[in-house]
Amino acid sequence: MPILPKERDPRLITIxxxxxxxxxxxxxxxxWALQCAEHVLPLFERESQDxxxxxxxxTGRAWIRGEVRMTVAHDxxxxxxxxxxxxxxxARFAALSAGQxxxxxxxxxxxxxxxxxxxxxxxxxxQGDKAAGDKDAGDxxxxxxxAAAERQWQRDRLPDxxxxxxxxxxxxxxxxxxxxxxx
Numbered sequence: 001m002p003i004l005p006k007e008r009d010p011r012l013i014t015i016x017x018x019x020x021x022x023x024x025x026x027x028x029x030x031x032w033a034l035q036c037a038e039h040v041l042p043l044f045e046r047e048s049q050d051x052x053x054x055x056x057x058x059t060g061r062a063w064i065r066g067e068v069r070m071t072v073a074h075d076x077x078x079x080x081x082x083x084x085x086x087x088x089x090x091a092r093f094a095a096l097s098a099g100q101x102x103x104x105x106x107x108x109x110x111x112x113x114x115x116x117x118x119x120x121x122x123x124x125x126x127q128g129d130k131a132a133g134d135k136d137a138g139d140x141x142x143x144x145x146x147a148a149a150e151r152q153w154q155r156d157r158l159p160d161x162x163x164x165x166x167x168x169x170x171x172x173x174x175x176x177x178x179x180x181x182x183x
Contacts, residue, residue, distance in 0.1 A: 003100075003113040003177050011165055012109040021108055027064045028159045029166070030104040033114035034060045036154050037101035040094040040121040047091035048083065053098035056080035060102040073105035093121035112169055115154050116177040122150035123180075147180060 013019025014026055021029075034057050044053050056076040063073040077099040084095025100113030126146030158166055170181035 003116060003173070004107070004109055005173060005176065008109065009169065009172075012107075012111075012169065014108070025162050025165075026104075026108050028162045029108050029111040030060055030064050030101070032154075032158060032162070032166070033101040033104045033111040035157055036115045036118040037094070037097040039153065040090075040097055040118045040125075040150070042094075043090040043121050043125050044084065044087070044092075044094035044098075047087050050083040052076075052079045052083040053095045056098045056102040060105060063102075063105040070105045073102050077103035077106070077110075089124035090121050093117045093124055097121060109169070111166065112173055112177055112181075115151075115170075116180045118154065119147050119150045119180040120178065123147040148183075151181065151183075 008019075010019040012021055012029075014021045014023065037053070038057050041053060041057065044050075056079060059068060059073050059076040062068045063070065080095055080099035080102060084092035084099075086092075087095070094117070097114045097117035100110045100117055103110040104114070123143040123146050127141065127143040155167070170177075174181040
């Protein structure tokens with residue numbers, strides 16, 4: 001399922017590519033996405049010793065500091081994603097969160113992918129990976145509680161400078177992000 005919209009929001013496209021996103025705000029979005037991924041990384045590390053998701057997070061921070069090119073960060077996204085293959089949902093989603101987070105260097109709108117996969121990882125972990133898929137309407141379980149807690153944890157860490165942008169984007173893209181941003 002795609003997490004990027006067919007029509008890209010110019011607020012999430014850098015100025016040099018014809019949008020309105022400043023480099024400073026792009027870096028803030030990247031750091032927030034990296035925090036989201038790092039928060040659930042232990043769910044991956046409980047299942048695997050593969051260092052690629054952690055390396056992806058470190059590469060994302062190196063990109064923010066100007067130490068690596070965007071293409072290096074972009075390539076690391078694929079490595080982090082691959083690390084999650086065949087693992088239980090919580091670990092797989094945590095790896096995908098790291099992949100999305102480092103991909104923010106390439107496309108800022110991947111920030112919500114990192115957050116969405118982190119929420120899915122928290123939900124899956126709370127459900128014991130048994131029922132990480134869709135649930136019946138009206139069901140409340142440990143997964144719902146964990147997802148709401150993760151969503152709030154993320155929102156509490158949103159930098160003020162990009163807070164309204166991210167919250168607006170969450171409302172707009174929640175349907176293509178498994179509705180994880182719905183309160």
